[in-house]
Amino acid sequence: MTEVSEEPAWRQRAVERSTRAAKLRAEQRVQRFLDSAQELIAEKGTTDFTVQEVVDRSKQSLRSFYQHFDGKHELLLALFEDALSKGAAEIRQAAYAKRDPMQRLRVAVEMLYEQSRPNPEVQRPLFNDFALQLLVKHPTEVATAHLPLLTLFSEFIEQAAEAGAVPEGKTRRRASLVMQTVMFTAYTSSVPGGQASPVTSEEVWQFCLGGLCGSPAKPRTSRTTK
Amino acid sequence: MTEVSEEPAWRQRAVERSTRAAKLRAEQRVQRFLDSAQELIAEKGTTDFTVQEVVDRSKQSLRSFYQHFDGKHELLLALFEDALSKGAAEIRQAAYAKRDPMQRLRVAVEMLYEQSRPNPEVQRPLFNDFALQLLVKHPTEVATAHLPLLTLFSEFIEQAAEAGAVPEGKTRRRASLVMQTVMFTAYTSSVPGGQASPVTSEEVWQFCLGGLCGSPAKPRTSRTTK
DNA sequence: CTGAACATGAGAATGATACTCTCGCGACAT
DNA sequence: ATGTCGCGAGAGTATCATTCTCATGTTCAG
Numbered sequence: 001m002t003e004v005s006e007e008p009a010w011r012q013r014a015v016e017r018s019t020r021a022a023k024l025r026a027e028q029r030v031q032r033f034l035d036s037a038q039e040l041i042a043e044k045g046t047t048d049f050t051v052q053e054v055v056d057r058s059k060q061s062l063r064s065f066y067q068h069f070d071g072k073h074e075l076l077l078a079l080f081e082d083a084l085s086k087g088a089a090e091i092r093q094a095a096y097a098k099r100d101p102m103q104r105l106r107v108a109v110e111m112l113y114e115q116s117r118p119n120p121e122v123q124r125p126l127f128n129d130f131a132l133q134l135l136v137k138h139p140t141e142v143a144t145a146h147l148p149l150l151t152l153f154s155e156f157i158e159q160a161a162e163a164g165a166v167p168e169g170k171t172r173r174r175a176s177l178v179m180q181t182v183m184f185t186a187y188t189s190s191v192p193g194g195q196a197s198p199v200t201s202e203e204v205w206q207f208c209l210g211g212l213c214g215s216p217a218k219p220r221t222s223r224t225t226k
Numbered sequence: 227m228t229e230v231s232e233e234p235a236w237r238q239r240a241v242e243r244s245t246r247a248a249k250l251r252a253e254q255r256v257q258r259f260l261d262s263a264q265e266l267i268a269e270k271g272t273t274d275f276t277v278q279e280v281v282d283r284s285k286q287s288l289r290s291f292y293q294h295f296d297g298k299h300e301l302l303l304a305l306f307e308d309a310l311s312k313g314a315a316e317i318r319q320a321a322y323a324k325r326d327p328m329q330r331l332r333v334a335v336e337m338l339y340e341q342s343r344p345n346p347e348v349q350r351p352l353f354n355d356f357a358l359q360l361l362v363k364h365p366t367e368v369a370t371a372h373l374p375l376l377t378l379f380s381e382f383i384e385q386a387a388e389a390g391a392v393p394e395g396k397t398r399r400r401a402s403l404v405m406q407t408v409m410f411t412a413y414t415s416s417v418p419g420g421q422a423s424p425v426t427s428e429e430v431w432q433f434c435l436g437g438l439c440g441s442p443a444k445p446r447t448s449r450t451t452k
Numbered sequence: 453c454t455g456a457a458c459a460t461g462a463g464a465a466t467g468a469t470a471c472t473c474t475c476g477c478g479a480c481a482t
Numbered sequence: 483a484t485g486t487c488g489c490g491a492g493a494g495t496a497t498c499a500t501t502c503t504c505a506t507g508t509t510c511a512g
Contacts, residue, residue: 462503
């Protein structure tokens, strides 16, 4: 009785078909906006492009843009999530080339560090510019975008814990700490006036490693142990 | 021959006097802008106030504002530096109440963490909002503003190193790592949707502690082969 | 006290940008 | 054929930061 409902099945299918076609067209348009924005970012090295520029380059209209995106924010967010999840995938692949869980973790940290530092060469340099601007206005969404990475690091830490290389427990929060440290250090350490010699990925790794393994001497009051 | 110059001394002094008075007036005006901005920030919990609002509240004019500041960003920068250096002073004082260098460090980390997390209660919550917005546009200045804190942490780490509680070397860079970790973790961990249970200051401290003490178990490959 | 130089106030004008709205066209399903 | 719908073109609005104009103090040497 629930089968045919009031609508004949053929009608549903027909609607479904046209719907699908429409959706396809829409997605293509969206993709064109996305691609154009990506190009602009790569060219200008900033997210300071105007919506108009994106529209012009994609040979579509402002009308259309706002029909598909809630605003510039959403565009950026989409690119941001995409970049982060691709980055995570890249890291995952490279890391799984290692057998040792610690080596995996290390590779992950160092790769994330390199990915996250503003690099004029690579096309993937805008993690930061994105990240910080969004972090101010849409922290929740940023958290969402971070999820793939967070999951990845949790995974590795879990494995390392199972192998006995690091203590267990609080995996997710420790993963979060590591991520944060790596990403933000990457950003600020590449500021010209900041430090004579920027922090190296090696150093970041050592720092995180220590942080993960817990305090070596004693978690409590640290006195010179007699 | 370079002594008397062309100007009689009395003239110089006279000029100096009126100059001083003028400077004083200017400083008072600047201060009114600063205070008004601070109020607005405290009320709105954001740096999104408009210049016009600052001007209105300070009962001065746009004209005057731009005569004293290069733009809104200079105003923010001034407040930012001020806040950070006051925060650093506060921390320094509290930390020096402890004798043990490690306790000092710990107090410093935990206080910085609390200071840096967006706290609607306190009047000093805007470290972050400032920090991130500025970090995008004026990274160098931000680095400058961080200097008092960086110095402070370097100081403590140095002392801890002398006491043998942490390894020596690379003080400044490690201080930088600690600062970064603490401040940014404070920011993102207070995002509502991010984590069920936000990272505690205790956890941050443990993490930094480990990071500072170096990898406890296996220093492994560090033996250079350059 | 007085006049000139200078600082201020009031607020209009400009410029940049995100975002909306109106109109008309052309595709597509029925 | 016809009505719906997505879209292009581009004018229009809103919000800010920033600058400009003009008139009114305010200061200060003489």
